[in-house]
Amino acid sequence: MRLHLILRYVAFTFLLNAAFLLIAAIISGINSDSAFFPLLYSCLIASLFGIFPILFVPGDVGSISDREALAIVVYGWLSSCLIGVIPFVLWGGEFTFTNAWFESVSGYTTTGSSILTNIEVLPLGLLFWRSATHFIGGIGIIIFALAVLTPMGMLGMVLYRAEGPDQMLRTFSYNARRSVQILLRVYLGLTLLETIALLLCGVNLFDAVTTSFATIATGGFSPRNASIAHYASSAVEIVVMVFMILSGINFALLFAAISGRLKELLQSSVVRFYLLALVIGIAITTLTVHGSSFSSWTKALRYSAFQVISIGTSTGFATTDSSIWPSLAQLVLLFLTLQCACAGSTSGGIKVDRMVFFVKSLAKRFKEERHPKAVIPIRLDGKAVDDRIASFSVLYVCLYVGIVFVSAVLLTAIGVDGLSAFSGSAATMGNVGPGLGTVGSASNFAHIPSLGKWILSFTMLLGRLEIYSLIICLIPYYWR
């Protein structure tokens, strides 16, 4: 492992952060608000750390090994989280170091859980920076998943190839750099489209941009206390719902659809499973909340659809307080908090792909019980899938749920109630945002004890970096 090389590439993430900090400082300067100097100061620090290694380390460093690439992304992420803390702690207010770290990690991991009790008192520059952490995090996910994990052959972690090698070959020529370029175009295109759509719905430019940042990155930070409910507009809700659904689909398939191969998107069994889960979720919650929480079917459908899509894509926006919904509706939301959307998107959670493999592996096991000598392959879209990928998925699901459970136990040990602890852990691990109970969609994480915030921050990072990547990079053996 060449440390100087890792530092050179991590420096680029500092420069990306510095660019967004500068934009935030300009916004702050134009509005003459109190965040100008904290943002400018942070921008200078980020620039200094960014420029220095690039000046020192020569550009022609040869090829980057897989381990180095993984370390670049993981440490790039961690150092971005640290840079993200600086403007918050310098500005003050509710941001103690722990709170600022929680907010920053929540932003970069596109979780969207917040410690802020009053978001609207934040100056515009700082609000922009808060949303920008989502946007940068979203870019990070694309680079991490495609440029690092896919060439490393860690398919079990990302499962892009599970969509079918042919499609990948046709779509990306299996070239990581080209893939990143294409996916970034999809990412930026979606952000731009949503911004325009929200502007057309009458949302102001600042809110449209920040909401788009949060939607496409499946983050959930809104510049408003009441989240999307603030706009009280069904048009805005529909636009956000459409883009949340799109952001939960594998970007490779979205690119294929844009390129005129819509059939690939429609025929993908993972996408079908994802959409079916959302439809069933909406149906159950609508039936459950009608009568108990909403008197009319239209309202029940409107609010249920938004909450289910928001949680099922790991975005975390809210139009109502789902923590007071009947238990069945809450359980549906909890299931979606664990599952989330497709691999290859900016979504978090276990991911639909792994759930499909999990279900297929169970079915395979039952068949093997009946026919012990039979060779039963696991098929996806008509193609046999490597057994290792399927077994890795099952292992991942178990490990994932295990971590959520351990995190919940630790939280209850420090005084958080059971429902909030479990749903909060699941929501942060899945990078969803709001949980249930006292950390529901109309609440925040401000009341969680400091130690709990550190535990939840760690689960956010574990979830975002697909568990193994973070653990591998933190083990000293990896550096030898």
Next chain:
Amino acid sequence: MWKKPIVGTDKQGNLDWYFRNLHAKFLNVKSAVNELKELNEETLYRTASDLKSRANRTVMPGIVAVISALVFSLIFSYFVNQYMVNPINKMAHGIEDFLERDKTFDVTVETKDEIFHLSSAIRSLCSKVSLAERNR
């Protein structure tokens, strides 16, 4: 001289008179005192929070600057070591090996800076010396 107003009069111990004439006023005064107390507490709390926040804002840039400087100096020393001290040490060992053990000077420098030029110059010098030795 202060004279006690009701002591020794028929009003002393007269509850009817008290409730009729004084109790309402007493309650008014009590609530006014409470309001004043709350106002004071609120103002004190606000002032203290404001002071705390200001102190935080004053101290925090210093803390961030100190931590940044520490990290920066660590990275700086790493780079100086990696790109200046190490190549010079390697060159010194290379020259020693060349002089004492007659080994070829073979030190590679990653950068294309003055140290690289120095290394190339030493390499040329060593090859010329070797050639001259062989021709002698």
